[in-house]
Amino acid sequence: MSGTGRGGLAKIDTRTKRDDEEMCQDDIATPVKAQTIDELHSLQIKKSAPSTPIQGGTAGSGRSSFDSVVDQDQRNKQQLQSISASLASLTRETGPKVVKGDPASTRKAADTPKLSSQSHHATPALNISDSSLKFTHILYNLSPAELYEQAIKYEKGSFITSSGALATLSGAKTGRSPRDKRVVKDDSTAKELWWGKGSPNIEMDEQTFLVNRERAVDYLCSLDKVFVNDQYLNWDPNHRIKVRIVSARAYHSLFMHNMCIRPTPEELEDFGTPDFTIYNSGQFPCNRYTHYMTSSTSIDINLARREMVILGTQYAGEMKKGLFSLMHYLMPKRQILSLHSGCNMGKDGDVALFFGLSGTGKTTLSTDHNRYLIGDDEHCWSENGVSNIEGGCYAKCIDLVREKEPDIWNAIKFGTVVENVVFDEHTREVDYSDRSVSENTRAAYPIEYIPNAKIPCVGPHPKNVILLACDAFGVLPPVSKLSLAQTMYHFISGYTALVAGTEDGIKEPQATFSACFGAAFIMLHPTKYAAMLAEKMKKHGATGWLVNTGWSGGRYGSGSRIKLAYTRKIIDAIHSGSLLNANYSTTEVFGLEIPTAVEGVPSEILDPMNTWSDKKAYNDNLLNLGGLFKKNFEVFLNHKIGTDHKLAEEILAAGPSF
Numbered sequence: 112m113s114g115t116g117r118g119g120l121a122k123i124d125t126r127t128k129r130d131d132e133e134m135c136q137d138d139i140a141t142p143v144k145a146q147t148i149d150e151l152h153s154l155q156i157k158k159s160a161p162s163t164p165i166q167g168g169t170a171g172s173g174r175s176s177f178d179s180v181v182d183q184d185q186r187n188k189q190q191l192q193s194i195s196a197s198l199a200s201l202t203r204e205t206g207p208k209v210v211k212g213d214p215a216s217t218r219k220a221a222d223t224p225k226l227s228s229q230s231h232h233a234t235p236a237l238n239i240s241d242s243s244l245k246f247t248h249i250l251y252n253l254s255p256a257e258l259y260e261q262a263i264k265y266e267k268g269s270f271i272t273s274s275g276a277l278a279t280l281s282g283a284k285t286g287r288s289p290r291d292k293r294v295v296k297d298d299s300t301a302k303e304l305w306w307g308k309g310s311p312n313i314e315m316d317e318q319t320f321l322v323n324r325e326r327a328v329d330y331l332c333s334l335d336k337v338f339v340n341d342q343y344l345n346w347d348p349n350h351r352i353k354v355r356i357v358s359a360r361a362y363h364s365l366f367m368h369n370m371c372i373r374p375t376p377e378e379l380e381d382f383g384t385p386d387f388t389i390y391n392s393g394q395f396p397c398n399r400y401t402h403y404m405t406s407s408t409s410i411d412i413n414l415a416r417r418e419m420v421i422l423g424t425q426y427a428g429e430m431k432k433g434l435f436s437l438m439h440y441l442m443p444k445r446q447i448l449s450l451h452s453g454c455n456m457g458k459d460g461d462v463a464l465f466f467g468l469s470g471t472g473k474t475t476l477s478t479d480h481n482r483y484l485i486g487d488d489e490h491c492w493s494e495n496g497v498s499n500i501e502g503g504c505y506a507k508c509i510d511l512v513r514e515k516e517p518d519i520w521n522a523i524k525f526g527t528v529v530e531n532v533v534f535d536e537h538t539r540e541v542d543y544s545d546r547s548v549s550e551n552t553r554a555a556y557p558i559e560y561i562p563n564a565k566i567p568c569v570g571p572h573p574k575n576v577i578l579l580a581c582d583a584f585g586v587l588p589p590v591s592k593l594s595l596a597q598t599m600y601h602f603i604s605g606y607t608a609l610v611a612g613t614e615d616g617i618k619e620p621q622a623t624f625s626a627c628f629g630a631a632f633i634m635l636h637p638t639k640y641a642a643m644l645a646e647k648m649k650k651h652g653a654t655g656w657l658v659n660t661g662w663s664g665g666r667y668g669s670g671s672r673i674k675l676a677y678t679r680k681i682i683d684a685i686h687s688g689s690l691l692n693a694n695y696s697t698t699e700v701f702g703l704e705i706p707t708a709v710e711g712v713p714s715e716i717l718d719p720m721n722t723w724s725d726k727k728a729y730n731d732n733l734l735n736l737g738g739l740f741k742k743n744f745e746v747f748l749n750h751k752i753g754t755d756h757k758l759a760e761e762i763l764a765a766g767p768s769f
């Protein structure tokens with residue numbers, strides 16, 4: 112039967128000529144060197160340069176390759192020891208067995224369990240427990256690509272969007288939980304910090320902190336793997352803070368990779384001991400039988416131990432804002448003012464600060480195509496000028512549209528984390544108008560994703576200090592020029608009024624007063640920060656402005672939010688200096704100086720009274736808001752504001768009067 116095919120037909124002989132003679136060869140590649148698919152995969156991944164390079168081990172240093180291998184091992188060992196110490200239980204064995212690398216990976220990295228079992232602290236034989244028998248794999252400063260893979264493989268709700276961003280779910284909490292934030296009150300913090308009415312610092316004792324810390328550390332050490340980020344805060348090289356973030360989710364690791372300053376491989380080599388450590392065990396609740404606990408969420412800061420513990424919330428903003436609280440404690444000790452503000456700089460080096468509560472426009476307005484972005488949310492003002500605390504931005508993305516905010520839109524690409532957004536199941540295109548998961552949808556991206564980012568993120572002393580308020584009562588003018596005393600009055604007041612949800616018909620605007628436009632994050636009494644701001648503004652000749660990014664033509668429900676395009680024109684006129692030279696008139700009640708014209712803005716909206724058809728309603732709302740300001744300010748009446756007593760009196764007089 113040879114030579115015959117299945118149907119009895121003669122087989123076509125393809126071997127009449129030699130294959131390589133005349134066959135059409137469009138495959139010019141040489142065959143793969145691998146014999147199996149696993150071998151093929153092993154070829155796919157090239158060993159990267161060590162993330163902790165050899166100290167002084169440049170080419171020609173005369174060291175043999177054997178020396179450098181030893182050094183590399185030593186460094187790995189030191190690093191693992193440091194991480195093991197960070198994760199040490201305080202009541203059981205001194206440190207968990209840690210090993211670098213993904214437990215799921217079949218590749219054997221240089222750090223085998225043998226090396227790390229030498230590096231972990233000896234476990235007292237009597238104290239042995241199951242937890243001391245296992246290894247905790249450490250995923251150390253992974254790259255965004257590696258974190259994407261971890262998230263997509265292991266974390267529900269992680270997807271790649273059509274623009275390449277990583278969509279994640281933050282779980283039950285889609286915003287911060289300020290009522291669950293606790294600070295350890297010990298002898299020194301009892302004296303130093305602001306406690307009591309209005310203060311964000313809810314006390315807990317050292318013992319309770321340790322109970323929660325142990326709970327968080329035990330949870331992390333019970334996992335097969337944890338993520339460790341070693342990064343920096345503050346672009347001012349003289350006041351840089353080293354932070355370590357230990358977390359259980361790739362989402363958290365990538366978020367902090369984007370939000371903190373990313374060390375270079377050389378800087379990482381010298382990282383040493385962190386100044387502050389976060390234990391994020393957000394998936395695991397706190398124990399409600401624990402003293403002080405009022406819910407299953409607890410965010411605990413211990414300044415003496417330089418540690419923060421997170422239990423019961425996976426909202427990543429807790430880490431960002433927890434570190435901001437830390438800076439509000441550390442920086443004033445060094446005569447540096449920490450600020451909840453955005454910051455940008457013009458071509459001529461003119462710097463502007465944008466203060467405002469959440470959602471008032473710091474990120475939106477500091478991200479300006481015609482100016483250099485220094486940062487969108489957290490800054491320091493020192494003797495040398497301004498510096499950004501962070502290495503990334505955290506933009507609200509509800510109703511984001513490309514035309515209005517092109518730079519933010521374009522920053523949502525590979526590497527960016529988008530939280531709680533809704534997307535098409537097939538195209539993975541995000542629908543930014545969809546509020547099904549949360550109103551507080553967010554994008555966290557490295558600052559260099561904004562084309563005009565100023566790297567390093569530092570600048571000279573500010574020329575303009577812009578206070579943003581989103582006034583849902585519609586009575587504050589779109590822009591007013593402030594005296595120094597008025598700037599201080601409004602800075603200490605920290606007003607905004609937003610409307611919570613938009614679904615169930617009209618809701619009442621809620622006035623919020625948050626001292627220093629960030630009461631949730633300050634550690635000292637507000638007047639301390641206010642006195643520093645006044646001193647700096649005076650010394651450097653900065654002008655204060657109040658910009659209402661909220662309602663016009665009526666309050667929420669009848670009027671509408673001021674067009675972003677108009678607010679941008681107002682901000683342009685502040686930056687250019689043209690608004691300083693405008694003609695001004697003074698408003699009733701708040702005594703604000705309002706310009707009669709701003710280029711590109713309809714003049715009739717500059718005085719809010721003109722935009723209300725019901726003048727009585729306008730007046731009622733104006734007086735109502737003035738009353739709320741007065742009532743709020745009462746708690747500050749008995750406080751000294753700096754040493755300039757004349758200014759202190761002026762500040763008290765700079766509020767609404769009627």
Ligand SMILES: Nc1ncnc2c1ncn2[C@@H]1O[C@H](COP(=O)(O)OP(=O)(O)OP(=O)(O)O)[C@@H](O)[C@H]1O
Pocket residue numbers: 467468469470471472473474475476487488505506507508509660661672673674675676678
């Ligand atoms: N006139 C306006 N000025 C500024 N923002 C506006 C205006 N109208 C609408 N918006 C919208 O308001 C939101 C402002 O949010 P933004 O992210 O800038 O807040 P933020 O001050 O940075 O708050 P957070 O501290 O929470 O990050 C954006 O979604 C923006 O599109």
Ligand SMILES: O=C([O-])CC(=O)C(=O)O
Pocket residue numbers: 286287428429432468469488505
């Ligand atoms: O912390 C957050 O979730 C976002 C933020 O910047 C703020 O609230 O000021």
Ligand SMILES: [Ca+2]
Pocket residue numbers: 473474475487488505506507
């Ligand atoms: Ca922001």
Ligand SMILES: [Mn+2]
Pocket residue numbers: 451469488
């Ligand atoms: Mn903020």
